[in-house]
Amino acid sequence: MSEPLRPRATLRTAVVWDVLRDALAEQVRATGRDVLDVLDTGGGTGNFAVPVARLGHRVTVVDPSPDALFALERRAAEAGVAELVHGVQGDAHGLLEVVERHSHDVVLCHGVLEYVDDPAEAVGNVVGALRPTGTLSLLVANRNGVVLARAIAGHFAEAQRVLTDDLGRWGQGDPVPRRFTEPGLTALVTGAGLRVAAVHGVRVFADLVPGALVDTEPGALQALLRLESAAAQEPSFRSCATQLHLLADRSQEA
Incomplete structure (x- = not known):
């Protein structure tokens, strides 16, 4: 289950969503709990939070913008998941002041590290919010x-x-x-005590393809989505993607 997406929005999120959905399912199997606690730091209006809640999980969104949190509340209500989505005003710098340590099974940190003053501190804070068996989903500009x-x-x-x-x-x-580069991003994550489980390229081709082709050519969107998925894990292609998506866990934390 997920919200209907416009073609361009689908291209922006498809690879990340597919990986995230599988990671959530793995956490359900590993924990034996059908309902997970998910933290979306910098989650804004709920592009990921609301679809995650539609899968039945509890989602806390931390974002510095009151307007974004208001839109999140409205969006969650329209999707019928208002009881599962909770917005909190805050940012990555003060994350552990507004959420408890070791309280979440999955933490999303998408499009945040590009804008913080200290990326290492931000990664340390999101790691601090993870449970011992938790998973981090990190998305950055490449x-x-x-x-x-x-x-x-x-x-x-x-x-x-x-x-x-x-x-x-x-x-x-x-x-x-x-x-970020992939080596630089990996160093940030391992420096915070996490193990990198997977890295994917996001929008390898999508931003280079004319929009008119995707929007009007029959079957072009689905074909491009399949191509993006196939290329996402190939190092030679993900190195030139618009974004890098990294999954990591706490298994090597000291």
Whole structure:
């Protein structure tokens, strides 16, 4: 069960959702509990929180925006899962001030690390919210993906700048404060005591394909979704994806 999605929204979330749904099912099997406690930090209006709740799980969304949390409440009510979704105002920096330590089976941290002052601190906080058998779902902007995108757009100097910029930015007008490489992201996660279970590329092709083709060509959306899924775990393709999605657990935590 999930909310109906527009074609472009489906392309943005399909790989992550498929991986996350399987991770939730694995947690159900591992814990023996049908209802999991899920934390979505930076979850905004509930793009993932509401579909997770529709699977029957309890979801706490921590987000700094009151407007986003209001929209989340309305969205959860419209989906019939208001009793399973709880919004809390806060951010990754103060996460453990608004949620209990070791209280969640799965923690989502999607599109957060790009914007925080200290990514290592943020990862440490989300790890602190995990139960001993918990799973972390981490989604970040990929540096290599924007190199490819800027080059294809003809902005060659900007593409080259990304390669040498410490934050992976193409210039002053870049709206994303920070991007990551797979080795850098893995180092953050292992440094917090987690084991990396899987890494997937998200939107390997989707952002490079003309929107008119996907929206109007019969069967194009489903074919592209299948291609994205097939390429997501291939290192040579995920290295140039728009985003990197990483699953990790606490099995090596000291």
